[in-house]
Amino acid sequence: xxxxxxxxxxxxxxxxxxxxxxxxxxxxxxxxxxxxxxxxxxxxxxxxxxxxxxxxxxxxxxxxxxxxxxxxxxxxxxxxxxxxxxxxxxxxxxxxxxxxxxxxxxxxxxxxxxxxxxxxxxxxxxxxxxxxxxxxxxxxxxxxxxxxxxxxxxxxxxxxxxxxxxxxxxxxxxxxxxxxxxxxxxxxxxxxxxxxxxxxxxxxxxxxxxxxxxxxxxxxxxxxxxxxxxxxxxxxxxxxxxxxxxxxxxxxxxxxxxxxxxxxxxxxxxxxxxxxxxxxxxxxxxxxxxxxxxxxxxxxxxxxxxxxxxxxxxxxxxxxxxxxxxxxxxxxxxxxxxxxxxxxxxxxxxxxxxxxxxxxxxxxxxxxxxxxxxxxxxxxxxxxxxxxxxxxxxxxxxxxxxxxxxxxxxxxxxxxxxxxxxxxxxxxxxxxxxxxx
Numbered sequence: 001x002x003x004x005x006x007x008x009x010x011x012x013x014x015x016x017x018x019x020x021x022x023x024x025x026x027x028x029x030x031x032x033x034x035x036x037x038x039x040x041x042x043x044x045x046x047x048x049x050x051x052x053x054x055x056x057x058x059x060x061x062x063x064x065x066x067x068x069x070x071x072x073x074x075x076x077x078x079x080x081x082x083x084x085x086x087x088x089x090x091x092x093x094x095x096x097x098x099x100x101x102x103x104x105x106x107x108x109x110x111x112x113x114x115x116x117x118x119x120x121x122x123x124x125x126x127x128x129x130x131x132x133x134x135x136x137x138x139x140x141x142x143x144x145x146x147x148x149x150x151x152x153x154x155x156x157x158x159x160x161x162x163x164x165x166x167x168x169x170x171x172x173x174x175x176x177x178x179x180x181x182x183x184x185x186x187x188x189x190x191x192x193x194x195x196x197x198x199x200x201x202x203x204x205x206x207x208x209x210x211x212x213x214x215x216x217x218x219x220x221x222x223x224x225x226x227x228x229x230x231x232x233x234x235x236x237x238x239x240x241x242x243x244x245x246x247x248x249x250x251x252x253x254x255x256x257x258x259x260x261x262x263x264x265x266x267x268x269x270x271x272x273x274x275x276x277x278x279x280x281x282x283x284x285x286x287x288x289x290x291x292x293x294x295x296x297x298x299x300x301x302x303x304x305x306x307x308x309x310x311x312x313x314x315x316x317x318x319x320x321x322x323x324x325x326x327x328x329x330x331x332x333x334x335x336x337x338x339x340x341x342x343x344x345x346x347x348x349x350x351x352x353x354x355x356x357x358x359x360x361x362x363x364x365x366x367x368x369x370x371x372x373x374x375x376x377x378x379x380x381x382x383x384x385x386x387x388x389x390x391x392x393x394x395x396x397x398x399x400x401x402x403x404x405x406x407x408x409x410x411x412x413x414x415x416x417x418x419x420x421x422x423x424x425x426x427x428x429x430x431x432x433x434x435x436x437x
Contacts, residue, residue, distance in 0.1 A: 100324060108139070251315050
């Protein structure tokens with residue numbers, strides 16, 4: 001009986017409250033009449049970009065692209081360079097391990113085409129150290145590709161949240177920290193059936209993990225090896241002489257044994273150009289020292305113009321790589337332990353990466369001149385082998401020998417003590433070696 005009395009009391013109270021609420025709602029529907037002369041209140045919209053301040057429900061989160069491990073596998077990605085080249089959000093200039101001239105083996109990402117250093121790179125939500133002396137960006141080669149769980153790419157500026165280094169966006173890589181069992185992967189690919197000679201690519205990794213409800217242990221090891229493709233392996237880049245395609249001849253006129261400028265660079269009335277021929281000296285790679293007064297009377301030299309066209313310049317493309325060789329190894333381990341009923345978590349990880357990136361540039365000439373004296377501290381040589389005046393009023397003629405400009409005076413060799421070399425290596429001074437001082 002008592003229980004029924006309480007129920008009836010509750011229904012009575014509800015019945016008494018509802019009419020008042022209905023009345024209030026009915027009054028709110030009708031607009032309040034505005035009195036003449038009363039000031040008008042105008043709402044101004046304020047837009048805050050990249051802020052932690054809560055906004056209305058109509059404003060969504062910043063755009064984020066997520067690539068899971070399965071997505072990366074379907075893209076055919078085998079290295080960090082492949083991943084960056086396949087991301088639509090990556091734009092603008094950035095270095096990767098395929099860049100020979102200007103590259104250093106690292107891989108960086110550039111979002112929105114600003115600068116690579118304006119893109120923040122995170123691993124598991126934590127910042128990574130840049131490559132240090134080689135630049136101010138993070139090398140993505142330090143992230144094990146087979147250990148990636150997913151990648152989040154924030155395609156909008158997030159400097160208000162992460163700092164000034166996230167002006168272009170954020171590239172956040174999440175690694176696998178919970179795994180059970182053992183996974184082995186290996187692959188091999190080659191391009192020797194195409195236009196190039198060889199680019200064998202080998203990759204393999206081992207992923208193992210164990211644990212329980214509170215502990216997770218993951219161990220990972222990976223190797224990656226790629227052979228180089230040289231410019232000589234493809235016909236279009238095998239020779240810097242592009243006249244066969246209607247282009248210029250970009251081969252170098254400075255090569256070992258060449259004395260004097262090429263005829264098309266020689267000044268009017270200048271000396272003839274000669275080239276040393278090892279076959280005329282018993283196969284010796286260097287000419288006989290002090291055997292003849294000058295190259296014009298030395299039978300070990302032949303006139304430059306008498307050589308076949310392919311021997312008149314040095315084809316540096318025969319020695320430069322188009323794709324550098326890469327050899328890399330990874331070792332990684334992580335430990336996660338939940339403490340105090342998951343209110344406290346202890347975590348630690350270890351990562352070791354060794355990368356060998358083998359690249360080369362074309363052989364360089366000595367520019368500016370390595371030969372100096374008191375009168376000409378910035379170089380004796382002038383373009384075209386011009387005549388210079390020394391303090392003793394005797395003319396010096398500069399000639400070109402194997403990439404080095406040497407000084408002659410009236411057809412005879414200048415004493416070694418009158419020329420100072422600004423390098424620490426031994427160089428050839430005409431037909432004999434002298435130490436640079």
